[in-house]
Amino acid sequence: MQQKLLRSSHYIELGGYQYWPIMVPRDIRLYTYEQIPVFLKDNPYITDGYRAYLPARLCLKSLFILSNETVNIWSHLLGFLLFFALGVYDLVAVLPAAGASREDFVICFVCLFCFQVCMLCSVGYHLFCCHRSEKTSRRWMALDYAGISIAILGCYVSGVFYAFYCNNYWRQVYLITMLAMILAVFFAQIHPSYLTQQCHRLRSVIFCSVSGYGIIPTVHWVGLNGGIGASIVQEFAPRVLVMYFIAAVAFLFYISKVPERYFPGQLNYLGSSHQVWHILAVVMLYWWHQSVVYIMQYRHSKPCPEYSVDL
Secondary structure (H helix, E strand, O other), X not given: OOOOEEEEEEEEEEOOEEEEEEEEEOOOOEEOHHHOOHHHOOOOOOOOOEEOOEOHHHHHHHHHOOOOOHHHHHHHHHHHHHHHHHHHHHHHHHHHHOOOOHHHHHHHHHHHHHHHHHHXXXXXXXXXXXXXXXXXXXXXXXXXXXXXXXXXXXXXXXXXHHHOOOOHHHHHHHHHHHHHHHHHHHHHHHOOOOOOHHHHHHXXXXXXXXXXXXXXXXXHHHHHOOOOOOHHHHHHHHHHHHHHHHHHHHHHHHHHOOOOOOXXXXXXXXXXXXXXXXXXXXXXHHHHHHHHHHHHHHHHHOOOOHHHOOO
C-alpha cells in the first residue's frame, strides 16, 4: 500500500533561500524550537525540523524522513557499516597477511567492536530522542554517552597494547588505570542529575579529562623509547597527534555551536555543528583504526629489544 504523505509547511532553508516543502508521513509532524519539550531544547540556533512527542514505532519510522536529525542518524549508521566492513576485511585479509598473533586478532576485534557500539548508541539516541517519554529519551542519551566512553576504551586498549608492546608492566598499569576511569564515568551516568542541562559543562569536562589522559602514557612512551628522535616515535607519534587534533576540532564545533550560531535558522537540516562533530568522529575513529593496523605491522616487522621487556 502506498504511504500517504502530508505536504507540511516546513521548508528547507539554505543560504537564506527557501526550497520545496518537506514531505513527511501524515502521522509524523515536524516542530519548531519553541514547540518542542524542554528536555529537547539544546541548541536555540536550530529553529525548525524537530521531531517530538512520538511513540517508539514512529521514532523508527522517522529514520526515512528529512528532519534536523537525519544527518546525525545516517552519518553514524553508515559509520557503523564502515567499521563492520573494516572488521571483516581485517580478519580475512589484513591480519593474516601481517602474520598476526591471536592477541592481535583480539585487540583489533575489540577496537572495531567498540567503534561499532559507539556508532549504534549514537544512532539509537538521535533516532529515539524524540520519544514522547522524557525518561526514555534520557535513557537513550545515557547510552549515547556510554557509547563515547566505549569508543575511548577501544582507542586506549589498542593504543596502549601496541605502544607498550615491549613493556608488559607499564602496559598493565595503563590498561588498568584506563579501565578504572571508564568505569567511573559509567557510574557517574547513573546519577539522575548527570544528564540534565545543568550538568552539560560537567559532562564535557569529564570526557575531555578521560580523553586527555592519553597524553600521559604517550609522553611516557616517548621517554621509554629514547625520545622524539627514536624511529618508532617518529613513525607513530604524528598519528597520535593527528587523532588528538581531529578530536579537538570536533569538540570545538560541538561546544561552540558554530556555524549555526552565526546563521540561526539557516542550517536546520544541513551544515550544523553537531553534524560536523558526527562526521569528524567517524574520521577520527577511522584514522585511529588505520594507525593501529600500521603500528601492528611495524611491531611484527621489528622485534622488541631485549633490554625493554620489563621496563
